[in-house]
Amino acid sequence: MKKLLFSAVAGVLALVMAPAQAFAAEVNVYSSRKEALIKPLLDKFTEQTGIKVNLVTGKDDALITRLQKEGARSPADLLITADAGRLYRAKAAGLLQPMQSAVYQDKVPANMRDAEGEWVALTMRARPIFYVKGKVKPEELSTYEALTDRKWAGRICIRSSSNIYNQSLIASMIVAEGQEKTEAFAKGIVANMARPPAGGDTDQLKAAAAGVCDIAIANTYYFGRLASSSDAAKNAVADKLGVFWPNQQDRGTHVNASGIGVTKSAKNGDAANQLIAFMLTGESQSWYAQVNNEYPIVPGVPASDVLNSWGEFKADAINLSLLGENNRLAVETMDRANWK
Amino acid sequence: MQNTVSQTSLTSSRLRGVFSANLLSSGAIMVALVLLVPILMIPGLAWFVADDSAINGLSAGAASVWLHLWQTVLGDYLFNSFALMLGVGVGVLMLGVPAAWLTSRYEFPMRRALSLLLLLPMAVPAYIIAYTYTGLLDFAGPIQTAIREWTGLRYGQYWFPEVRSLGGAMVMLSLVLYPYVYLMSRAAFIVQPRHMFDAGRSLGMSPFQNFYRLALPLARPAIVAGLSLALMETLADYGTVQYFGVSTFTTGIFRTFYGFGDTAAAAQLAMMLLGFVLTLLVIEKYSRRRIRYFSHAEQGQLQQRESLTGWKRWLATLACVVPPLFGFLVPAAVLIGWSLQSEELLSADFIQLTWNTFSLAGMAAVISVFLALVLAYAARSRPKGVVGWAVQLVSMGYALPGTIIAIGVMVCLIWVDHHWVVYLEQLFSVDLGLLLSGTLVALIFAYTIRFLAISLGAVQSGLQGIKPSLDQSARSLGKSPIQTLRLIHIPLLKSSVLTALLIVFVDVLKELPATLMLRPFNFNTLAVRAYEMASDERLMDAAPASMMIVLVGLIPVIWLNRSIASMGKHQQTREEAIA
Numbered sequence: 001m002k003k004l005l006f007s008a009v010a011g012v013l014a015l016v017m018a019p020a021q022a023f024a025a026e027v028n029v030y031s032s033r034k035e036a037l038i039k040p041l042l043d044k045f046t047e048q049t050g051i052k053v054n055l056v057t058g059k060d061d062a063l064i065t066r067l068q069k070e071g072a073r074s075p076a077d078l079l080i081t082a083d084a085g086r087l088y089r090a091k092a093a094g095l096l097q098p099m100q101s102a103v104y105q106d107k108v109p110a111n112m113r114d115a116e117g118e119w120v121a122l123t124m125r126a127r128p129i130f131y132v133k134g135k136v137k138p139e140e141l142s143t144y145e146a147l148t149d150r151k152w153a154g155r156i157c158i159r160s161s162s163n164i165y166n167q168s169l170i171a172s173m174i175v176a177e178g179q180e181k182t183e184a185f186a187k188g189i190v191a192n193m194a195r196p197p198a199g200g201d202t203d204q205l206k207a208a209a210a211g212v213c214d215i216a217i218a219n220t221y222y223f224g225r226l227a228s229s230s231d232a233a234k235n236a237v238a239d240k241l242g243v244f245w246p247n248q249q250d251r252g253t254h255v256n257a258s259g260i261g262v263t264k265s266a267k268n269g270d271a272a273n274q275l276i277a278f279m280l281t282g283e284s285q286s287w288y289a290q291v292n293n294e295y296p297i298v299p300g301v302p303a304s305d306v307l308n309s310w311g312e313f314k315a316d317a318i319n320l321s322l323l324g325e326n327n328r329l330a331v332e333t334m335d336r337a338n339w340k
Numbered sequence: 341m342q343n344t345v346s347q348t349s350l351t352s353s354r355l356r357g358v359f360s361a362n363l364l365s366s367g368a369i370m371v372a373l374v375l376l377v378p379i380l381m382i383p384g385l386a387w388f389v390a391d392d393s394a395i396n397g398l399s400a401g402a403a404s405v406w407l408h409l410w411q412t413v414l415g416d417y418l419f420n421s422f423a424l425m426l427g428v429g430v431g432v433l434m435l436g437v438p439a440a441w442l443t444s445r446y447e448f449p450m451r452r453a454l455s456l457l458l459l460l461p462m463a464v465p466a467y468i469i470a471y472t473y474t475g476l477l478d479f480a481g482p483i484q485t486a487i488r489e490w491t492g493l494r495y496g497q498y499w500f501p502e503v504r505s506l507g508g509a510m511v512m513l514s515l516v517l518y519p520y521v522y523l524m525s526r527a528a529f530i531v532q533p534r535h536m537f538d539a540g541r542s543l544g545m546s547p548f549q550n551f552y553r554l555a556l557p558l559a560r561p562a563i564v565a566g567l568s569l570a571l572m573e574t575l576a577d578y579g580t581v582q583y584f585g586v587s588t589f590t591t592g593i594f595r596t597f598y599g600f601g602d603t604a605a606a607a608q609l610a611m612m613l614l615g616f617v618l619t620l621l622v623i624e625k626y627s628r629r630r631i632r633y634f635s636h637a638e639q640g641q642l643q644q645r646e647s648l649t650g651w652k653r654w655l656a657t658l659a660c661v662v663p664p665l666f667g668f669l670v671p672a673a674v675l676i677g678w679s680l681q682s683e684e685l686l687s688a689d690f691i692q693l694t695w696n697t698f699s700l701a702g703m704a705a706v707i708s709v710f711l712a713l714v715l716a717y718a719a720r721s722r723p724k725g726v727v728g729w730a731v732q733l734v735s736m737g738y739a740l741p742g743t744i745i746a747i748g749v750m751v752c753l754i755w756v757d758h759h760w761v762v763y764l765e766q767l768f769s770v771d772l773g774l775l776l777s778g779t780l781v782a783l784i785f786a787y788t789i790r791f792l793a794i795s796l797g798a799v800q801s802g803l804q805g806i807k808p809s810l811d812q813s814a815r816s817l818g819k820s821p822i823q824t825l826r827l828i829h830i831p832l833l834k835s836s837v838l839t840a841l842l843i844v845f846v847d848v849l850k851e852l853p854a855t856l857m858l859r860p861f862n863f864n865t866l867a868v869r870a871y872e873m874a875s876d877e878r879l880m881d882a883a884p885a886s887m888m889i890v891l892v893g894l895i896p897v898i899w900l901n902r903s904i905a906s907m908g909k910h911q912q913t914r915e916e917a918i919a
Binding site: 028034035036037054055056057058059061062065066069070071073074075160162195196197198199200201202203206207209210211212222231237331332335340 | 408494746750778862872
């Protein structure tokens, strides 16, 4: 009986631990980009190079915690996040190592990567102002800051302060305008909200189209997804809204980025660097533009027709590291402004 | 001479008994300790985290975070968590107890079908019901759009409840958590003897008084047990409240942990949560204590269902239709509708996902129930003292958010890996990396901690039906302990063990946060897929995986219903067995 039990336990253990075994050429990825938005590219990489890619997805912070606790023995070679601020945090925690500079040099603008080359952005998204056509004239809009004017009272939809994209927007403002002005901005926005923040960016866009508010702040790819959907109801939402690029006269419209870095514990460094190089090829860059309406990070790669239809804009050239550095201040500022 | 022999053998068997009881209780304490270590990591983190904060370079120290929380959001966290528990508490009682009473005591149209239907919301994860109702009732959703089209009214000109609110969260959680109360109270009502109600009636009590003054107080321990499970789930819930933008204690812990990168303050918040849970457990234990007293009343004839007549029959039907209608049928219909519109439905890896989910849940259920049996038997043989407390403490896991348990498990297993692997590596001079963390072992460990309260609860209540006097009678009739186990315990425990297996199975199917955090490379479950789609704001594409979770979950729930329905009969057999 005991023997039987023991062999049963051993059998189960062997079964469950099998995935931990190593293959010849492979690279292990921790990604907070969703499987649907990364797996197809990784498959293409495997096809081209023969290198097997093992993937586990999760929330940025959870993956960083996992890396941190696993330490030098972590199986991960690469960390992909949906937001550059998180890569800054991973770097600050000593979890990343410099990439081979040939991979990104001459390709990625300096503000879109870490100064020491520990991470690099992969795709860019803008966070412009969306307005309801017919209710708001584009001439009435100018900057994010101008939205605190009382004439917008009860007319603005924006999501919760727990969201990283809002945190990054506020962080960029803290860098540009200082903490005091930013807190005043946050308070002004809270005072002008049409309803307490709930739901995601898509929900803000839908709410604006349905008449809850006249202004919504959201990332471009959510709008792009509505515009290029095969569902007529979603197209109708996008048709009612216009894109306005704020702060064109000063620092530019806020942008955030997804990115990638090689972990300090990486055991497959070469393969990891190969994968990053692959993600920065024109082919991969335009894949993101086509599939998820994200702007290519590599200059010269054409964006999709949907992206082009919104026109050119000046993007805030802030170094993305600063967004990560000021994240905590941003959260505190929004807490004080009672931004739910 | 003969006398001496029998005396010696008696002594040796008694010695063996003492020895095996010791073995059992020390085994149980070991199990409890292993399961407790990850939970106890939390206070550990609260005190010894200088390293983490320093690495991040982002934290200004726990003290300043506390000051900030106190000045800004802590009040909200406390208020919302309390209000949510209160609301869900009232909700699950209102939905669960009357339905349990009606289906166990009366005959009315569709009673059999309804008594099953009432259990089905158990298969629906709280975050998924939240997605479906948001899609349905949101301002831009089909219902409000239709209202606006009919009436020509615009936003702000009519009143409509906001789904994504504290009230909405209360309703959503009540709708999927009431089955715990229904399940437990129904089991209690079923075994209440008929003569008690006959006596009540002969004393001039109305049916309502019979319910209110006899049935309800007698079933109270069971109701409280169900209620405390529902409340523990409520405290642990992250998905629903986060989606609705309601800041509770649990969301606060993660905001502090991640937003401020402050492990210490987050761990201290988590300890406050633990304090909360301990209070709940003491209440639960106190109410369970009374089961022993009341179980003496389990004699005599079982009740027959009374037929309701006239409008009352339809009222009873209605009371039993409402909870599963909103807790199961409506969300299921929405999910089916969305699934048909989604292109995700027939993707090739769907079978793989379903298989992963199914086998993982099965494995976790078996392990969890096995450990629950060890603990329950140990606690039975030594009801007082260390074992009893250890068993009680292990139940805390149920009220802890999956992510907290996941972090605890991760830290423990990585520690083990770092230490024993170094030794193995030196022995064989190879590079092994991590052996335990990042494998399914970690995941199953986390599930066991999280859901042990459930399997333990079911097994313990089953064991309470087997009075120690029954063991003693068997032994005095010359049966060996093994024979006693085979002839008495196994047949009598079968249904509670099955119940435990099924509930844990369903819970693991639905589990998200720990799965998301601990799973190995290239391994996904249905819950992970549903979450990924929903958090990417693609509700419709989340529907196929959600629907699959519900479907797979239905199988054990239906099974569970059958095992309870036959419990009445079992009870009768048991009475006969005792007689």
